[in-house]
Amino acid sequence: MARDTPQTHGEILAAAARRFAVTGYRGTSLQDIAREVGCSKAAVLYHFASKEALLAELLAQPLEVLRQLDERLAPLDGAEAQRAGAEGFVDLAVRFRREIALLRGEFPELLAQPAFAHVQQISERLVDALSGHTDRLEARITAMVLLAGISEACAEFVDVPDDDLRPALLAVARRALAPLDPPSTTEDRI
Amino acid sequence: MARDTPQTHGEILAAAARRFAVTGYRGTSLQDIAREVGCSKAAVLYHFASKEALLAELLAQPLEVLRQLDERLAPLDGAEAQRAGAEGFVDLAVRFRREIALLRGEFPELLAQPAFAHVQQISERLVDALSGHTDRLEARITAMVLLAGISEACAEFVDVPDDDLRPALLAVARRALAPLDPPSTTEDRI
């Protein structure tokens, strides 16, 4: 038994993450990954049952963190949900920049697969929390702009240190959500 | 001479747009497009020199509009550039939802190709305008969040009428840019 693999397993995972971040999931072949590691394509498939399994393992941790965020947000309401949702998602996005970008950029259809069905649901609940559990179209659009924008910005500013990126993203989120946060229902029209 | 083609040309273009929007550029084969049109794959390649040429024609109009926006923004400065940039991009994104989503979602590498090099430059100038031509990291991050978020939201809310979507997006943009718009340099920290 012991551990599954000494080091190659991890090297393959890291190489895949690097390649996926540059050329995307579909744009990266097992051969590409093998070349980067310095082993054969068959070796990659010895450590991982399939290309999809490789992706799944790569996404396991960020998806688990996303699930935990979903759990934390469940009992919250209104402005509280918005604030916690924004902070939680910014943290997550900053921490898992590459993985989130990968997920968001390439998988309207992969996320539609049954194996990732729960992710879709969690995303919807996150939009719901960010919009303060309102059905108002404007609130939902704001939430979507923020979630997608934060994801993309994280992927784009890969080299910016976490401690610079996080507060800036939080500030944008707060400004964007501001007039919706206090229930100043005076302005309904733009 | 006369016109290039009677109707099939347009049908192929429309079918390609539909398929690309669902399964992405790479995820859509010429066979898929041909099947949707009801002709052979060879017919598709009779009307378009290559798959890439099909994409180029599909993107021609939105890219031209983007170029015009870039031109309009060139002489503007500061808050004026921000306002015009936000309004112009919201209009463009709402109008060309599918194409923008396609471009943004799939082509970190296709955009890197020489044929699309100018698009990359225009995008950078657009970020520049949205951040009020400032080098401040926070401003640039805000701009990126907005541009990416607006694109994604447009793709996500395909069924929302333009007249509902546009004002909502403009409102988000104004809120997100608000504290940066007047140069109230009192707050530098979050």
Add this chain to the structure above:
DNA sequence: TCAGACCCTGACCGATCGGTCAGGGTGATC
């Protein structure tokens, strides 16, 4: 009636994809 442009087809091409498989090297255990 014939020529030629136009539109399209089916067969085919080489390349590449994800994945399989038989077998070889190596190191620990008995």
Add this chain to the structure above:
DNA sequence: GATCACCCTGACCGATCGGTCAGGGTCTGA
């Protein structure tokens, strides 16, 4: 020295990709 699990390789598979090609209908104009 034999055994066996583990790690890995090169050769190979069927499928599919974008793209080519020779040729066949169809329509028009001379």
